[in-house]
Amino acid sequence: GRGIVHLVGAGPGDPELLTLKAQRVLQAADVIFHDSLVDPRVLDLARRDATRVPVGKRRGAPGVGQAAIHDRMVAAASDGQRVVRLKGGDPFVFGRGGEEVAALEAAGIDVHVVPGITAALGCAAAAGIPLTHRDHASAVTLLTGQVQDGDAEVDPATLAGGDRTLVVYMGRAGASTLARRLIAAGVPAGRPVAMIENGTRPDQTIRTGTLAALPLLARQVGGGPVLIVIGDVVRAAPAWKSRTPSS
Amino acid sequence: GRGIVHLVGAGPGDPELLTLKAQRVLQAADVIFHDSLVDPRVLDLARRDATRVPVGKRRGAPGVGQAAIHDRMVAAASDGQRVVRLKGGDPFVFGRGGEEVAALEAAGIDVHVVPGITAALGCAAAAGIPLTHRDHASAVTLLTGQVQDGDAEVDPATLAGGDRTLVVYMGRAGASTLARRLIAAGVPAGRPVAMIENGTRPDQTIRTGTLAALPLLARQVGGGPVLIVIGDVVRAAPAWKSRTPSS
Numbered sequence: 001g002r003g004i005v006h007l008v009g010a011g012p013g014d015p016e017l018l019t020l021k022a023q024r025v026l027q028a029a030d031v032i033f034h035d036s037l038v039d040p041r042v043l044d045l046a047r048r049d050a051t052r053v054p055v056g057k058r059r060g061a062p063g064v065g066q067a068a069i070h071d072r073m074v075a076a077a078s079d080g081q082r083v084v085r086l087k088g089g090d091p092f093v094f095g096r097g098g099e100e101v102a103a104l105e106a107a108g109i110d111v112h113v114v115p116g117i118t119a120a121l122g123c124a125a126a127a128g129i130p131l132t133h134r135d136h137a138s139a140v141t142l143l144t145g146q147v148q149d150g151d152a153e154v155d156p157a158t159l160a161g162g163d164r165t166l167v168v169y170m171g172r173a174g175a176s177t178l179a180r181r182l183i184a185a186g187v188p189a190g191r192p193v194a195m196i197e198n199g200t201r202p203d204q205t206i207r208t209g210t211l212a213a214l215p216l217l218a219r220q221v222g223g224g225p226v227l228i229v230i231g232d233v234v235r236a237a238p239a240w241k242s243r244t245p246s247s
Numbered sequence: 248g249r250g251i252v253h254l255v256g257a258g259p260g261d262p263e264l265l266t267l268k269a270q271r272v273l274q275a276a277d278v279i280f281h282d283s284l285v286d287p288r289v290l291d292l293a294r295r296d297a298t299r300v301p302v303g304k305r306r307g308a309p310g311v312g313q314a315a316i317h318d319r320m321v322a323a324a325s326d327g328q329r330v331v332r333l334k335g336g337d338p339f340v341f342g343r344g345g346e347e348v349a350a351l352e353a354a355g356i357d358v359h360v361v362p363g364i365t366a367a368l369g370c371a372a373a374a375g376i377p378l379t380h381r382d383h384a385s386a387v388t389l390l391t392g393q394v395q396d397g398d399a400e401v402d403p404a405t406l407a408g409g410d411r412t413l414v415v416y417m418g419r420a421g422a423s424t425l426a427r428r429l430i431a432a433g434v435p436a437g438r439p440v441a442m443i444e445n446g447t448r449p450d451q452t453i454r455t456g457t458l459a460a461l462p463l464l465a466r467q468v469g470g471g472p473v474l475i476v477i478g479d480v481v482r483a484a485p486a487w488k489s490r491t492p493s494s
Contacts, residue, residue, distance in 0.1 A: 009368075009372075015267075016266065016267045016271070017266050017267070017268060017362065018266065018267055019258070019263065019265065019266055019364065020263045020264070020266075020267065020270060021261070021263035021264060023267060024263070091372070092368065092372060092377040093368070093379055093387065096381060097377055098377025098379075098381075098480065099381060102483065113371075113372040114372065115364050115368040115369050115371070115372040116364075117266065117363075118368060121337050121362040121363070124339045124362070125256075125337075125360040125361065125362040128348065130338075130339040130344055130345030130348070131339045131340050131389075132339070132340055132341050132342075132389075132391070133346070134343060134345075134346060138390070139388055139390040140340065140389050141387070141388040141389075141411075142386065142387050142388075142389075143385070143386040144379070144385055144386070164388075233345065236345055236349065
């Protein structure tokens with residue numbers, strides 16, 4: 001055959017948050033190209049004799065380039081192997097899944113996408129923060145924090161109105177810039193924020209505060225994956241309630 | 248004990264898109280309060296002797312009121328039963344999960360939330376539409392279409408800039424209003440849109456077109472759950488490519 005690749009969302013960390021379909025596809029795989037952020041316990045769900053190939057970037061270390069990932073997937077699939085491309089969270093939310101699908105299709109490979117629990121959903125459930133709420137938020141925006149300071153085509157200020165929740169992925173490094181921009185644009189400095197590190201994992205930590213304190217919270221967290229939630233919905237979190245007993 | 252309730256996301260339709268954790272919790276449940284939109288094949292995963300209680304609203308028919316749902320969950324949990332509240336998609340994305348968690352906590356019941364694949368993720372994967380893209384979309388906004396014409400505190404126009412994807416849940420009835428507002432606010436009438444009905448289910452249909460054609464697409468779909476995706480990312484969908492071979 002012309003080969004087949006499954007792009008599979010590995011979810012936010014907790015291996016139990018994989019879908020049944022992801023588990024089935026993973027267990028059938030001959031070779032698995034995986035991000036470095038994928039939890040080892042997820043990889044343990046694959047067959048023992050499956051080949052595991054780490055291709056993700058790690059902080060401070062270059063990964064395999066995107067074009068090389070495409071080439072290796074095409075080669076393996078063309079060779080008749082059942083290929084899984086395992087990505088943290090969901091393949092189509094900040095996962096570059098669109099680029100990989102396009103490259104595989106261009107090479108004549110069948111591609112199927114298996115969605116995953118993206119960090120926003122996993123962390124919200126684990127932190128007790130509803131992303132939308134009848135009274136507080138009728139929309140939620142997922143934004144990557146990995147935008148250069150000068151070139152933001154998405155103005156975060158327009159995404160954080162009073163009736164919305166803003167969720168920022170990979171936002172630790174840009175936290176100060178984000179807070180400054182939002183406050184300069186008129187978002188109240190007292191708007192609640194939560195910073196969740198290692199969400200859904202045993203070592204999950206949740207820090208809550210106000211938008212003005214976001215830079216401070218960013219300095220307090222460790223080296224794990226971080227998700228930031230900004231909005232009144234954060235008041236529902238037990239971590240917020242315990243820090244402000246009067247609210 | 249004081250009782251325990253799991254709020255569980257049932258995912259977008261395909262029962263294989265349930266998480267492993269959701270399946271485990273579902274199979275341990277004594278009683279399941281479920282939305283009417285939850286796929287019967289998901290309910291089949293529960294124990295045969297578990298009590299299934301439909302509590303969701305159906306189109307045109309009143310459901311059990313929200314307060315009555317809270318009361319029945321509290322009563323069952325207080326009675327020592329293992330309670331699952333099974334909701335379509337994810338409990339914290341347009342699922343009123345926040346209200347249910349608050350009501351249960353107020354009654355002294357332990358609540359845990361198990362996230363689910365929300366419709367945006369499930370439909371994107373099934374339709375081949377990346378929600379974000381390095382070149383086309385650095386943010387994605389999930390919005391409910393069930394906002395009254397006069398009282399929209401979230402202005403959809405601010406959510407559909409050139410570098411963003413807008414996903415509208417339950418947007419069939421409001422499709423004409425939404426398209427009119429977006430175009431009036433300067434969003435190009437030619438921006439690609441996809442309307443996905445019964446996403447991830449065997450009877451899934453995908454219609455693509457431009458923002459100007461959104462009202463027409465809304466009139467063409469049947470009675471199943473509908474998700475609307477607006478943004479340049481729709482060009483990646485096979486359904487878009489097949490209708491515009493020159494693009």
